[in-house]
Amino acid sequence: GAVVSQHPSRVICKSGTSVKIECRSLDFQATTMFWYRQFPKQSLMLMATSNEGSKATYEQGVEKDKFLINHASLTLSTLTVTSAHPEDSSFYICSARWGQGTSTLHFGNGTRLTVT
Amino acid sequence: TQLLEQSPQFLSIQEGENLTVYCNSSSVFSSLQWYRQEPGEGPVLLVTVVTGGEVKKLKRLTFQFGDARKDSSLHITAAQPGDTGLYLCAGHTGKLIFGQGTTLQVKP
Numbered sequence: 001g002a003v004v005s006q007h008p009s010r011v012i013c014k015s016g017t018s019v020k021i022e023c024r025s026l027d028f029q030a031t032t033m034f035w036y037r038q039f040p041k042q043s044l045m046l047m048a049t050s051n052e053g054s055k056a057t058y059e060q061g062v063e064k065d066k067f068l069i070n071h072a073s074l075t076l077s078t079l080t081v082t083s084a085h086p087e088d089s090s091f092y093i094c095s096a097r098w099g100q101g102t103s104t105l106h107f108g109n110g111t112r113l114t115v116t
Numbered sequence: 117t118q119l120l121e122q123s124p125q126f127l128s129i130q131e132g133e134n135l136t137v138y139c140n141s142s143s144v145f146s147s148l149q150w151y152r153q154e155p156g157e158g159p160v161l162l163v164t165v166v167t168g169g170e171v172k173k174l175k176r177l178t179f180q181f182g183d184a185r186k187d188s189s190l191h192i193t194a195a196q197p198g199d200t201g202l203y204l205c206a207g208h209t210g211k212l213i214f215g216q217g218t219t220l221q222v223k224p
Binding site: 004006034036041042043044045046049091093095104105107108109110112 | 122156202211212213215217219
């Protein structure tokens with residue numbers, strides 16, 4: 001089956017630094033990738049939708065200057081958390097799909113970010 | 117804003133008991149999915165329902181999509197400790213929106 005690889009799986013960084021998370025589709029071309037954030041024992045909250053070669057669409061309340069998304073190719077999207085603060089500590093999950101509409105989404109295994 | 121209300125949010129039961137999780141919305145969805153997520157991992161798709169009134173079975177799990185395509189339910193028969201996890205419903209609107217999730221604990 002289709003695989004989405006997310007890297008790193010865990011990262012600890014100091015407050016004020018930036019962290020980049022990669023999401024790769026390994027065996028299909030992902031026209032659209034989605035980035036989610038999840039707090040402990042809570043559901044996934046959609047942060048943004050990125051289409052290859054265009055600017056990401058952010059959900060209401062998500063700061064686009066803080067969470068930079070780049071979808072430079074059909075197999076790679078990156079999320080950069082800039083000037084991270086402890087409140088940014090969370091579980092970040094990407095998903096990818098090929099095509100439009102309700103085609104199946106494939107999820108990565110998530111990145112646990114801890115900001116100290 | 118389209119919201120998916122999932123209930124209950126927490127459920128702790130004994131092995132062998134039955135349970136039902138509900139997912140409700142005021143909006144119509146083109147399809148609805150159920151996922152299961154283990155701690156520290158991404159969600160894994162269990163089923164997709166597309167047609168109003170549709171019922172799908174996956175071993176001891178039964179999924180139903182409401183006639184109006186606004187709600188869905190997940191019923192687990194004779195729950196086992198291995199069923200423990202976070203269950204999420206999600207509706208498609210061009211993007212996938214998740215319900216709040218149901219944390220299920222099945223005690224042996």
